[in-house]
Each structure stands twice: as C-alpha cells, then as structure tokens.
Amino acid sequence: MVGRWWSVLRAWPYTFGVALAAGVGITAIVLSTHLGIALKDPDGFLGPAYVRLPLIGLAFFALGVLPSAIRRAGWRHTGRGIRDIVRDEWTWGRVGHIATGLITFYICYVSYRNIKGFLPVLREGVNFDTMLSRWDYWLMFGHHPADLLHDLLGTSISAQVLATVYVSYLMLIPITLGAFLVLNRDYTLGAWYATSLSLNWVLGAASYYIFPSLGPTYSNATLFDELPTTGVTQLQESLFVNAAQNYEDPTAAPIWGIAAFASLHVSVTFTAVLFFQRTDQPRFVQVAAWVYFVLTVIATIYFGWHFIADDVAGAFIGWISVALAGWATGNGFWHQRHHKIQLTAEGDSEAASGSDTLANPA
Incomplete structure (x- = not known):
C-alpha cells in the first residue's frame, strides 16, 4: 500500500522538490520569527530573484519560439507563427511545470540565503577556520594552498581571468x-536539474552550521595582500562591510554572506x-562545463x-544532489540517459507526444 502511494507521488517529478521547498521555507520562517530578524530577498544579477528568474524564463521562451515561428510562417x-x-x-501543463521549477528553486535559494544569514546569531563564537587551515597546511606539506597558486599562476592576468570565472x-x-x-x-529533465540545484542550497546551508567558518581571506587576510583589485576582491570587501553591520545589528543589516564550509560554488x-554528463x-557542453568547474x-x-x-x-554535495534528485524525479543516476534538450518547435512528434506526460518516459 505504501509502495503504491509512493509510486503515485513520484509520478509527478516535482513532488520531492515541492516538499523540499516547503520544508526549508517553513524552517526559514520559523527561525526568522524566533530570532526577530525579518526575511530578506537577496539581490543579484538583474535585480531580486523573483524578477530575475521570470525574466530568464521569458527570454528562453522567446529564444525557443521566435526562430521556429519565423521558419514556419516567415x-x-x-505573429501568426508564434500563435500556432x-x-x-x-x-x-507545460507552463505549470516550468513555473513549479522556478518557484521551487526560488524558495529554496531565498530560504538558504536567509538561513545562512542567521549563522552569526545561532552559531555565535563557533569557528573552525584554525582547524581547516591546519588541514590545508598539512595537505600542502607545510605551505598555504593560496601561496602556491599565487606563485604558480602569478597575480596579474590570472587573477582577472579567475575573477571573471568566479563572478x-x-x-x-x-x-x-x-x-x-x-x-x-521532457518535464522530468527540468525537474531533475531544478531539484538538484535546490538540494544544493539546503545541504549547503546545513553544512554551514556543522562547521561554521569564514575562509582564508577573512581569517588570514595577509596571504592575499598582493592580489589586484578585481570583481572578486570588491565582492569580498562588500561582504566584510555587511559582516560588520551584522555584528552591530543583525536586524537592520543586509543578509550575512560569509561561510566557507562547504563551497557552494564548487x-x-x-x-x-x-x-550534463548524466543527461x-x-x-x-560537457567539456566547457568541466573546464569551468576546474577554474x-x-x-x-x-x-x-x-x-x-x-x-x-x-563536490560531495553536488554529487549527492544530482543522485538524489535523479532518483526523486524518476530519472535514475547510475545509468546514463539520453536526455538532450529537445527545442520547442522542431516538429519532433515523438517528443511532442510525451510533452504532457507527468511520469518519466521509458
């Protein structure tokens, strides 16, 4: 009986993602109420996430529809081609799945940012930077990893390139x-990716509370004195100012943004x-993604x-997120699936016939 109900729930690829978003969203609200710190929407590229994500969705809608409409109707x-x-x-159903993916991602991301923002209050005085630094020093045979990279790559052009990648x-x-x-x-493809990213935010927030730490640039700043001004150094300075404001009054300061363990960028x-590899x-695309990851x-x-x-x-959080999300959305993980993107209006009857299917196609 339980197995049958679970199969029914998994027939919709967003069941797990929506439950995850609800759980982390409620957690953020409870913590906010308990601490007396209002929830805040983090700003980013093109403004707040609730503006940024719909704009990106509309841009890709245009990218997918316009070329095909022109080919179809000239x-x-x-206009007639777009309508057709x-x-x-x-x-x-398709619009609903897209909206669910964006909303799931948005709730998990904003909740993650706010839960991360409560770190200096809930884990006040707890810091693992010394331990993590000693591990680095031991692993690099008595050297700081940053020093080795600065000597190997230099601190001019390399700094600008790496800063561009990071930002x-x-x-x-x-x-x-x-x-x-x-x-x-294929709705399950988007659900898999949206759920994977959402899991990153949730697991990442949990890791911050397990080993609260600031990172080398804040705990041993002299190691980075020779670096030139880049987008990264400006961001680090901005986060430092935010941190000082949080220590003074967390209820009025911008969201706290410093946490080292684990790396959510990675x-x-x-x-x-x-x-990209599993699908x-x-x-x-796969090669470019690997190069970007290494950089x-x-x-x-x-x-x-x-x-x-x-x-x-x-890296472990990334792996477990893709694996768990693949299982939760019915896509699996261990066996590679051929899930290349099928653009919106290419006349693929096989893809079209499956576009309204809620379960994962065989």
Whole structure:
C-alpha cells in the first residue's frame, strides 16, 4: 500500500522538490520569527530573484519560439507563427511545470540565503577556520594552498581571468536552469536539474552550521595582500562591510554572506557537470562545463574563499544532489540517459507526444 502511494507521488517529478521547498521555507520562517530578524530577498544579477528568474524564463521562451515561428510562417507572419506554436505546443501543463521549477528553486535559494544569514546569531563564537587551515597546511606539506597558486599562476592576468570565472557563476546558474526548464519538452529533465540545484542550497546551508567558518581571506587576510583589485576582491570587501553591520545589528543589516564550509560554488558547478554528463548533453557542453568547474575550484583557493576541505565537501554535495534528485524525479543516476534538450518547435512528434506526460518516459 505504501509502495503504491509512493509510486503515485513520484509520478509527478516535482513532488520531492515541492516538499523540499516547503520544508526549508517553513524552517526559514520559523527561525526568522524566533530570532526577530525579518526575511530578506537577496539581490543579484538583474535585480531580486523573483524578477530575475521570470525574466530568464521569458527570454528562453522567446529564444525557443521566435526562430521556429519565423521558419514556419516567415518574417511577415511571425505573429501568426508564434500563435500556432503556442497553441500546438505550449499547454497549461507545460507552463505549470516550468513555473513549479522556478518557484521551487526560488524558495529554496531565498530560504538558504536567509538561513545562512542567521549563522552569526545561532552559531555565535563557533569557528573552525584554525582547524581547516591546519588541514590545508598539512595537505600542502607545510605551505598555504593560496601561496602556491599565487606563485604558480602569478597575480596579474590570472587573477582577472579567475575573477571573471568566479563572478560569472552568479548569472550562469539561473541561465542554465532557465534553459533546461523552458527549452525542453521532457518535464522530468527540468525537474531533475531544478531539484538538484535546490538540494544544493539546503545541504549547503546545513553544512554551514556543522562547521561554521569564514575562509582564508577573512581569517588570514595577509596571504592575499598582493592580489589586484578585481570583481572578486570588491565582492569580498562588500561582504566584510555587511559582516560588520551584522555584528552591530543583525536586524537592520543586509543578509550575512560569509561561510566557507562547504563551497557552494564548487557544489553547484559540480552539479551542472554531472547533470550534463548524466543527461548526455553535447560533448562541447560537457567539456566547457568541466573546464569551468576546474577554474572555479582553483578560484576558490586562489582568492581565499575556501579551504581544500570546503571544496571536497562541496563536490560531495553536488554529487549527492544530482543522485538524489535523479532518483526523486524518476530519472535514475547510475545509468546514463539520453536526455538532450529537445527545442520547442522542431516538429519532433515523438517528443511532442510525451510533452504532457507527468511520469518519466521509458
């Protein structure tokens, strides 16, 4: 009986994701009420997340529909082509699945940011930077990892390149989410990715409370004095100012943004790498994702955001997120699935016939 009900629940690929969002959202609300610190919506690229995500979704909708509409009806009748495509392919079920993925991601992300923001209050005086630094020193045979990278890569062009990679993460993740939610007819694919990313936020927030830490750039700042001004160093300075305001009055300060263990930059980019591989995306996409991941890992150490253990833990969170989300959405994980994106209006009758199916296609 229980097994049958569980099968029914898993028939909708967002059951687990919605439950996860509800759980972490309620947790954030309870903590906010208990501490007397209002929930805040974190700002980011193109404004708050509730503005950013719908805009990205609409942009990918246009990207998927406009070229096909022009091919179908010609430039002069683009409007008619758009109407035909929307009528034939954009069911309310499809729109509902996209909206569910965006909302699930949004709730988990905003809750994660706020729960992370409560760290200095709930874990006041607890800090593992000394322990994590000693591990780094031992692993690198008596050297600081950041020093070795500065000597190996230099502190001029390399710093600018790595800073660009690190900061670009802020917009690449919602963009890839929008792509897999909007530009694909297999609902379970978008659900898998949205749930994987959401799990990153939840597991990452939990890891912050297990080993509260600031990271090398805040606990041993002299190691990074030679680095030039970049987008990363400016971000670090901004977070330092926010931290000082939080220590003075957490109820009025911006969201606390400093936490080292585990690295969510590493976990989320590793999630993308594994997801692209498991869903058999084009080879150039997989290679680009691996290169981006490696550069991100280097950047986290180079700029002092994280210790080595933070990155290892981040990779584990990324792996478990993809595996668990794959199972929860009916996609599996251990066996590679051919789930390349099927664009909205390519006339693929097989894909179209499965576009309204809530269960994972065989």
